[in-house]
Amino acid sequence: MGSLALETERTASRGMQFDRGDTQEFLTFRLADEEYGIPILVVQEIIGYQKPTAIPNAPAWVCGVVNIRGTVIPVVDVRNLFGMPATTYDDTSVIIVNRVNDKVIGAVVDGVNDVLAFTADQMQATPEVSDSFEVRYLDGLGKLDDRLVMLLDMAELIGRGLDGVDKLVSAEEAKAKAKAKTED
Amino acid sequence: MDLDKELKSIFFEEGREHIASLEEDLIQLETDSGDGAELDHDLVNRIFRSAHTIKGGAGSVGFTDLAGFTHTVENVLDRVRENQLAVSRELISVLLSSVDCMARQLDAAMGEGDPPGEGELSTLVDELNSYLGDTVAMATQVADEAVRRSARQRSTNDGRERTWAISLKFSPEVMETGTDPAMLLTELSDHGTVRLKAAHLDDCPPLEALDPYKLYLSWDIELTGRATEADLDGVFIFIADDNPIQYRDVTPEPAPEAPGKAPAAAPKAKAAKPTPRSISETNTDKRKGMTSVRVDTDRLDRLVNLVGELVIGQARVSQVTRTADATPETAAAVEALERITRDLQDEAMGMRMLPIGPTFVQFQRVVRDLAMNQGKEVSLQISGQETELDKSIIEKIGDPLKHMVRNAVDHGLETPSERQAVGKPFTGTVNLRAFHAEGNIVIEIEDDGKGLDAAAIAAKAIKEGLIPADHQMTDTEIYQLVFHPGLSTAKKVTDVSGRGVGMDVVKRNIEELRGRVQIDSRKGEGTIFRITLPLTLAIIEGMGLSVGDEVFLIPLLSIVESIRPNEGAVQTVAERGEVVSVRGDVLPVLRLHEELNVFSEYKMPHEALLIVVEVAGKRFCLLVDDIIGQQQVVIKSVEQNYRKVEGVSGATILGDGRVAMILDVPALVRRAFKDV
Numbered sequence: 001m002g003s004l005a006l007e008t009e010r011t012a013s014r015g016m017q018f019d020r021g022d023t024q025e026f027l028t029f030r031l032a033d034e035e036y037g038i039p040i041l042v043v044q045e046i047i048g049y050q051k052p053t054a055i056p057n058a059p060a061w062v063c064g065v066v067n068i069r070g071t072v073i074p075v076v077d078v079r080n081l082f083g084m085p086a087t088t089y090d091d092t093s094v095i096i097v098n099r100v101n102d103k104v105i106g107a108v109v110d111g112v113n114d115v116l117a118f119t120a121d122q123m124q125a126t127p128e129v130s131d132s133f134e135v136r137y138l139d140g141l142g143k144l145d146d147r148l149v150m151l152l153d154m155a156e157l158i159g160r161g162l163d164g165v166d167k168l169v170s171a172e173e174a175k176a177k178a179k180a181k182t183e184d
Numbered sequence: 185m186d187l188d189k190e191l192k193s194i195f196f197e198e199g200r201e202h203i204a205s206l207e208e209d210l211i212q213l214e215t216d217s218g219d220g221a222e223l224d225h226d227l228v229n230r231i232f233r234s235a236h237t238i239k240g241g242a243g244s245v246g247f248t249d250l251a252g253f254t255h256t257v258e259n260v261l262d263r264v265r266e267n268q269l270a271v272s273r274e275l276i277s278v279l280l281s282s283v284d285c286m287a288r289q290l291d292a293a294m295g296e297g298d299p300p301g302e303g304e305l306s307t308l309v310d311e312l313n314s315y316l317g318d319t320v321a322m323a324t325q326v327a328d329e330a331v332r333r334s335a336r337q338r339s340t341n342d343g344r345e346r347t348w349a350i351s352l353k354f355s356p357e358v359m360e361t362g363t364d365p366a367m368l369l370t371e372l373s374d375h376g377t378v379r380l381k382a383a384h385l386d387d388c389p390p391l392e393a394l395d396p397y398k399l400y401l402s403w404d405i406e407l408t409g410r411a412t413e414a415d416l417d418g419v420f421i422f423i424a425d426d427n428p429i430q431y432r433d434v435t436p437e438p439a440p441e442a443p444g445k446a447p448a449a450a451p452k453a454k455a456a457k458p459t460p461r462s463i464s465e466t467n468t469d470k471r472k473g474m475t476s477v478r479v480d481t482d483r484l485d486r487l488v489n490l491v492g493e494l495v496i497g498q499a500r501v502s503q504v505t506r507t508a509d510a511t512p513e514t515a516a517a518v519e520a521l522e523r524i525t526r527d528l529q530d531e532a533m534g535m536r537m538l539p540i541g542p543t544f545v546q547f548q549r550v551v552r553d554l555a556m557n558q559g560k561e562v563s564l565q566i567s568g569q570e571t572e573l574d575k576s577i578i579e580k581i582g583d584p585l586k587h588m589v590r591n592a593v594d595h596g597l598e599t600p601s602e603r604q605a606v607g608k609p610f611t612g613t614v615n616l617r618a619f620h621a622e623g624n625i626v627i628e629i630e631d632d633g634k635g636l637d638a639a640a641i642a643a644k645a646i647k648e649g650l651i652p653a654d655h656q657m658t659d660t661e662i663y664q665l666v667f668h669p670g671l672s673t674a675k676k677v678t679d680v681s682g683r684g685v686g687m688d689v690v691k692r693n694i695e696e697l698r699g700r701v702q703i704d705s706r707k708g709e710g711t712i713f714r715i716t717l718p719l720t721l722a723i724i725e726g727m728g729l730s731v732g733d734e735v736f737l738i739p740l741l742s743i744v745e746s747i748r749p750n751e752g753a754v755q756t757v758a759e760r761g762e763v764v765s766v767r768g769d770v771l772p773v774l775r776l777h778e779e780l781n782v783f784s785e786y787k788m789p790h791e792a793l794l795i796v797v798e799v800a801g802k803r804f805c806l807l808v809d810d811i812i813g814q815q816q817v818v819i820k821s822v823e824q825n826y827r828k829v830e831g832v833s834g835a836t837i838l839g840d841g842r843v844a845m846i847l848d849v850p851a852l853v854r855r856a857f858k859d860v
Contacts, residue, residue, distance in 0.1 A: 056780035
């Protein structure tokens with residue numbers, strides 16, 4: 001357990017290294033019609049959805065906390081973070097429990113798909129398509145046949161995100177702010 | 185080397201304990217040594233032993249400065265023991281300063297803080313030496329030098345090769361204390377060449393009776409090198425008391441005189457204890473040694489956490505069996521399990537409990553020094569030393585308590601002449617009490633000094649703009665103002681207190697421990713500071729409240745009452761939010777769902793409930809939907825995996841496995857009403 005956590009941390013902190021010849025494994029999950037991937041070593045476990053308890057005055061993309069065998073962990077709403085339309089989570093939704101920088105944090109997603117291995121040539125850096133909010137959480141793209149998987153930088157997404165939670169605004173909040181500005 | 189580090193940290197912990205007991209015993213010695221009182225030899229011996237143990241331990245782990253200095257202290261103590269030196273206040277002062285010095289040397293050796301300066305040290309040594317007779321002083325200096333030299337160049341010493349015959353015989357239980365004979369051998373080999381003469385297997389039982397955790401072997405070894413008797417003492421210091429280890433000098437040539445010690449005429453048998461002890465004596469010693477085990481606090485915390493889990497799991501099982509069609513057998517079994525779980529929880533919690541006594545006793549010194557400094561006569565009366573508190577609370581309450589005790593002496597008590605002028609006894613008294621009350625621990629600091637001057641405090645507060653000039657505060661409310669940052673009524677600033685910092689920190693520290701502090705005072709008669717603390721930080725007696733879909737818990741300790749207001753009782757005051765009148769008092773109202781950003785259907789206040797809470801002596805109302813009930817819950821950290829949430833002190837897991845937030849009422853109120 002200890003060594004696994006250590007390995008996880010290292011993987012998470014250095015991000016991905018595309019110049020290495022070895023393959024990397026990713027747990028992929030669904031958000032609406034899109035497929036995302038999380039480095040498998042970051043994932044501690046996957047649990048069924050349970051309604052989180054709200055945290056007072058938390059940002060909209062932190063849905064609350066849940067109990068995992070006696071430990072209280074926060075749960076992040078990835079849809080909200082990426083500015084995707086909200087959905088009702090139910091028994092088919094899952095919470096992916098990640099361990100990043102010594103913190104255990106859950107991410108609620110529509111469902112998990114697969115564990116995919118990508119070789120270095122199957123992965124490419126994020127194209128500079130836009131400076132939209134979610135790009136900074138992307139570590140690259142993985143291509144396997146027809147599938148395009150957006151690979152997430154979990155340390156950025158969750159670890160650092162929670163530390164600087166005050167400074168960080170979700171896309172939704174940013175939009176609301178922008179809207180308020182134009183109305184002024 | 186890990187082993188070395190481990191030894192050092194053991195010595196560090198023990199050294200700390202010995203220094204604390206030295207301090208305590210020295211003050212006791214001073215108190216006892218009134219005019220012509222008989223010298224308490226047990227006490228003096230205890231003091232001497234503590235110093236001696238520190239010296240020996242320090243030498244063995246290579247803290248040479250500490251060993252050398254302690255040796256000088258020991259010489260003075262020796263004269264006291266031999267009735268050659270009378271106990272005086274001055275002597276105790278010098279000895280106490282020396283103990284301080286030792287404490288700092290110890291800390292410095294462990295890399296915490298700076299060691300005492302050379303000048304300071306030599307002044308103290310001079311002062312100590314002045315208590316030694318001329319000849320003795322000379323001898324001490326010599327001995328002192330010798331000890332320093334031997335400590336500094338441990339293995340070279342006087343440069344002579346010696347051969348020691350060592351009988352390494354251990355008590356069979358030696359492994360249980362973590363002693364490893366191999367480790368001792370390694371340590372011995374630092375001092376010279378180790379040769380095994382004989383290994384004794386005689387005590388080995390037949391294989392089927394062999395207990396693998398016991399040591400049945402003993403060895404005869406020979407050590408050739410420049411080790412002195414003191415070096416060997418050092419190697420065996422931690423185990424000498426419980427194990428019949430013997431060593432003697434068998435150097436072929438006439439043995440040289442051990443410096444500063446009685447001539448070590450060879451072969452002088454040096455047993456760890458002078459003579460082989462009788463069996464019964466060894467047994468009692470052994471039993472005593474086995475009654476306690478040092479356990480890492482992290483492991484204790486994990487145990488307590490696991491037991492917390494068990495309690496929650498147990499609650500769920502109970503709930504399920506109650507609702508399902510359980511057979512009487514199942515119900516009885518669950519009930520039995522419930523009882524055991526409760527007992528186990530009590531036991532686990534109890535393991536974290538420590539008596540408050542040592543914390544109290546260290547204030548004797550604080551009071552003594554401060555009283556001497558200010559020319560006051562003060563007697564500190566301690567009671568309830570055996571009262572037990574959670575270890576983490578004890579660690580955090582020490583500093584606030586110290587500050588309050590100093591305040592009691594500094595501000596509370598008058599000078600002897602002032603006291604006599606008003607017909608009080610010459611000596612002022614500070615009472616320090618700890619006791620249980622209503623499931624909490626109460627600590628009281630009471631002085632029989634001049635009491636708080638409510639009018640003066642109020643005047644100052646008005647001047648500082650803290651309260652309006654036409655305030656209608658009771659004396660109790662005014663007293664609470666002394667905890668306000670920047671308010672100090674001391675006429676002159678001393679180095680102890682009176683700078684207006686401190687009391688607000690004291691209060692905050694106590695509130696962080698989920699405690700409260702109240703003040704009772706009578707002008708001219710004295711003041712009582714009363715601190716109420718929870719028994720433990722791991723469990724809280726909470727009240728479950730529902731707000732919208734969510735359940736929140738607030739500590740029972742902060743609740744005064746709950747009321748359902750009449751229609752129209754809650755009124756809006758311009759710019760200042762809502763207030764409600766409770767039996768003539770106008771209290772501010774805080775709508776919890778707004779404050780916490782929790783969705784809740786709008787309810788008229790008279791359809792909801794108001795929870796009256798007390799924070800910093802003022803009362804506030806929290807508007808909630810309903811009360812769920814009182815329950816004891818295990819506190820879980822939210823910060824661990826998330827971050828600190830303002831207004832929340834932690835979370836807990838309810839019987840159904842869901843998480844509920846525990847509210848930090850003072851922080852909530854502070855945030856909502858900035859002027860508190």
